[in-house]
Amino acid sequence: MQRKVLAEYKYELKPIVRGYNKRTLYVNVGDKVIKEKPVTDMMIDKFVGGKGFDLYLMWHGVNDNTKWNDPENEICIAFGPLCGNTSYPGSGKSIVTTISPLTGIPVDCNVGGHFGPYTKFAGFDALELQGKADEDVIVFIDGDKGIVQILSAPDKVINSHILAEELHKEFAGSEEHLQHVSVVSSGSASDHVLITCLNFSFWDKRRKVARLKQAGRGGTGTVFRDKSIKALVVKYSGLSVDKNDPADLPTLQKTGLKLHKEIEVGDADQCRMHQVGTAHLMEIMNDYDLLPIRNFKYGQMPEAEGLHSREFTKLFTQGMADGCWYGCSLSCCKAVDNFKPRTGPYKGQPVCVDGPEYETAGGCGSNICVWDPKDVVEINFYCDTYGLDTISFGTSVAFVMECYENGILNKERTGGLELNWGNADAALELLHQMARGEGFGLTVGQGVRRMKKIFAEQFGADPKFLQDIGMEAKGLEYSQYMSKESLAQQGGYTLALKGPQHDEAWLIFMDMVNNHIPTFKDKAEALHYFPMFRTWFGLQGLCKLPWNDIEPANNAQTDEPAKVPEHVQNYVDIYKAITGKPMDKHELIRQSERVYNFQKVFCMRMGGGRRIDDIPPYRAVGPVTEEEYLSRQERYDNLMKNKIGVDPTGKSVAEKMEITRRYREDQYQQLIDAVYERKGWTPEGVPTLEHLKNIGMDLPEVLEVVKRYL
Amino acid sequence: MKVLKTYPEKCISCHVCESTCSSLFFKEDNPELSCIQIHDETNPPDMNVCNQCQACVAVCPTCAITVNNQGVVMISRNLCIGCLMCVAACPTNSMRTAFGKHNPFKCIACGACVKTCPADALAVVQE
Incomplete structure (x- = not known):
């Protein structure tokens, strides 16, 4: 060239x-x-x-x-x-x-x-x-x-x-x-x-x-x-183990080797990252009613068996050193080799496909009812090579499929595409259209927030319904977990600074399954600690997965298993070993808090970061449609009786949905109040001057922005 | 496959093999730096050394670990980036590391220790 x-x-x-x-x-x-x-x-x-x-x-x-x-x-x-x-x-x-x-x-x-x-x-x-x-x-x-x-x-x-x-x-x-x-x-x-x-x-x-x-x-x-x-x-060709000039190479090596051994011994019985990567979650999420199906309507369907991790295990080449950086023995970046796409410009040509990871299998599989893992692999391949985000693509396609099934869209409006649930051919065609810059793919590729506006303005769709089912907040599409039954996760998603991504907090098991954080105060503490802890990975250039996708054998017996205390100490140790600076688990959180609050103020500076930006679509909170309510009627009725204190007997589904909605939306608002307070923010979500000073993020340019909002 | 074979029942725990090995590889008489290690807490002693099983080969991210035409597993120092994944993957704990050193090390069945063993407890054999 x-x-x-x-x-x-x-x-x-x-x-x-x-x-x-x-x-x-x-x-x-x-x-x-x-x-x-x-x-x-x-x-x-x-x-x-x-x-x-x-x-x-x-x-x-x-x-x-x-x-x-x-x-x-x-x-x-x-x-x-x-x-x-x-x-x-x-x-x-x-x-x-x-x-x-x-x-x-x-x-x-x-x-x-x-x-x-x-x-x-x-x-x-x-x-x-x-x-x-x-x-x-x-x-x-x-x-x-x-x-x-x-x-x-x-x-x-x-x-x-x-x-x-x-x-x-x-x-x-x-x-x-x-x-x-x-x-x-x-x-x-x-x-x-x-x-x-x-x-x-x-x-x-x-x-x-x-x-x-x-x-x-x-x-x-x-x-x-x-x-x-x-x-x-x-x-760069000069890599060696000491290129970071670590202050204490033996401790760095010792800590790393300890985790290598833990993974070697434990991975096969824990997350099976070696074998199938994050796709091991598919059946777990389905079992717990957490796998997104039909645009996050349902969390479980018998058809999801088709996307069981065993199917992906068969597709992934086994026994490879699949780390995305040297020294990652978790080895989770699996690949499908010699895959031959059945559509598009690379039809029939053998290619290597990275993944699917869980998010892709959820977004481009279950959420749009595509149950053939090979179709998921093909969507994955084209998303990657065309430069598309599989999460936003999956959630956007799920949205248009629901709109199609509801008559908001039809063949005329989609340029002939029949966007029924499970139509993998149509999903793939949307992808190719996005790559070619033509057709309805161009609309879908704008993302859910812009589509809501387009469908309301051009097709006369009910904006309220679109708001309820359009799984975006702040303009970003939700990633692939059901948050309806976990108030803490509703916060974990929707309070995330950049938009609803699970990388700030994943609290569903702590909250919904194990009931370890029952009060607003508990949830607020979790929604303070975990986003701060996870922010730290991004400050250091680290991956989150080796923190808790492998756990020490005795982790369950520790005081705070959800934090994986031994691994937290590992991070403290390797930070000290490389930088030579003091560190403990409290300063680790402080480092994150400074940057987290800076990012929050940055959002405010750009016109976001307000309380209204932290509101989820109702689909993330509760049942939007009667069929959703009826599909889990027993659960919702029981909750109404036991948690809301209202007897559902004799009430119509519409009445029960309204009662459920009022309660859940109110709970969410109370959650925001508790979380903002814990984070050191005003009820409007503005970091207080006192808090910024306390954490050492009271730079003049930051205060100048914050003062506009106080 | 060329491999260092051990005969624990003959071993007298004199540790001469460790001295020979570490002196040859690291110019230092230090059992921690020996590819063969004698643990004499048991009787007969545990003579731990690589059996050339090749389990480490697949996990190396830079393909620094290869098998030569005699079946001996070799580490390329040029390619090794010192991640120690091979150390964790070794089923017999025979891939060695000394914290502070850049690369792991292992027995290559060179036979130097065989020559200095006073008890005929070691032999290089073809398997």
Whole structure:
């Protein structure tokens, strides 16, 4: 490929000191400016790294009115001080932020693949992308030579499974270096729709293919393509166990080996991540009435047996070292090899498909009643290569299928697509339309919030019904768990800063199944602790899964099994071992609190972050339709009698639904009150000045925004 | 397959094999750095050393662990990134690590210890 060098920057290669490069890389693809910026002690103290650095850089790159497609919007990718260590499982994550086209506020994604660690070891604690190029470009970071380039990208291909592989080969130069390259790309759908993602690659040496991990949520791919970035490429070949310059390598190794052994012994009897990854959850969720089915109407159906994890186990190649970063013995990124799609431009061509993970199997399987696992794999493949988020795609398709079944949509309105439940062909055609930029796919690709408006305005649909069934909050589609019977999880989803994603809090078992957090105070405490604890992974460049998808054998006997205390201590230990700084489980939460509140204020600055933004659609809270109520009538009637204190006898279904709704919506409001108070916020959800001062996030620019709301 | 075979009933727990091994590989007389380890809490002693079963090969993320044409499992120091997943995966606890060292290490059936064992408790054999 002939490429023009549009800009070049040479930098000094320097070793990392205790997990930090103390500089970030700024690339403006519009003005062709490449420069490094210093990381100050204040940045490290207040923002730690990873998502904290992303948000700090982005805050100063955008203004109060920046929209997703303004040139000053940024895509920031940062790594964190613990990122890239090869000793502790789950240590290779990048955190991506941008002003989301779906929500208008910052979105953050935690993604695997080799790009983050390699870029860190190339010399930078974060990458900040700004501007819009006037032709397609590739940003290339050569971490071996100390050169950053903006290159022309006349490449014909854009879809990730081909582009990533071609770029691996081109920039590696020789076979021995294929594993030393990583590529970030999106796909053709990102040129046309909003529910998009970025693919972060790693070279799978055994399969000899570029694998793809997704920064899935919030439309990052659309921003990427709006900047005319075709790919980011990094090359780094000097990896070793001490590249983070750990203060205490033996402790780091010892802690990592302890977890490796725990996984070796326990995984087969616990989550079976080695065998089937997160798809092990399929039957568990179905058993507990938590698997989303028919746009989150139901949590359980006999047909879900078709998507049992044993079916995916059969499809995944077994016995492979499936870590998305070196040293991850949890090995959950499973792949289907030699899969031959039956539709679309790659019909009949053998491809390697990453996943399906649970979210994809739920969103693109059960939630739209596609029960054939091979159809789920095909949707998964095309979502990835076209640069689409499988969660938003699944939830958006579930929404249009319910609209179709209700007569809001018909063949005339969908361009001939029969969007009945389970029509996998139609779902696939929507995908291909998104990639081609045509047809009803363009509408679906706008996401649920915009579709609600379109269907009400153009088709005369009842906006209230659309609001009730449209599974989005803040503009982001819900991920794939049923929250109706867990008040805490309703909060876990809907209070999440970026929108309803399960990565802040997953409390369903604690709340609904085990009843460990019965009071509002208990739930508020959980909705404080877990989002803060989980935020920490994003500050450090870590994955959440090795925290509680494997547990020590004696975990159930500890004081707080849900927190997995031994693993919390592991994180304290490896933080100290790498950075050499003091840490304990309380300071860990404090680090997160500072960044979490900063992100909250960032949302407010961009026009979100209000109490009204934390309200879920009723489908996430209770039964919207009579059929939903009747399907679990005994449960709802019992709850009415025992919890609400109203005798359901003699009442019509409509009356009972109204009573249930009033109660549940009121409970949710009481939950918000309790959570805001626990988080140190006003009843309107504004962090108080006192709280910001207490946690050390009383920077002048933060207070200036907060004062507008007090 | 070339493998170091142990005869615990002959072992006199003199630990000369450990000295030989660690001195050869690490230029240091330190049983912690020996590929073979003699645990003499039991009688006969436990002589722990790699049996070349290859379980470690599949888990290595950089394909640094390979099997040579004599059936001996080898670690490439150039490719190894020190994750120690192979140490956890070893079913006989014979993949060694010393915390602070960059890479794991293991017996490659070189036979040096066979020559110094005063009790004929070791032999390199073809299996």
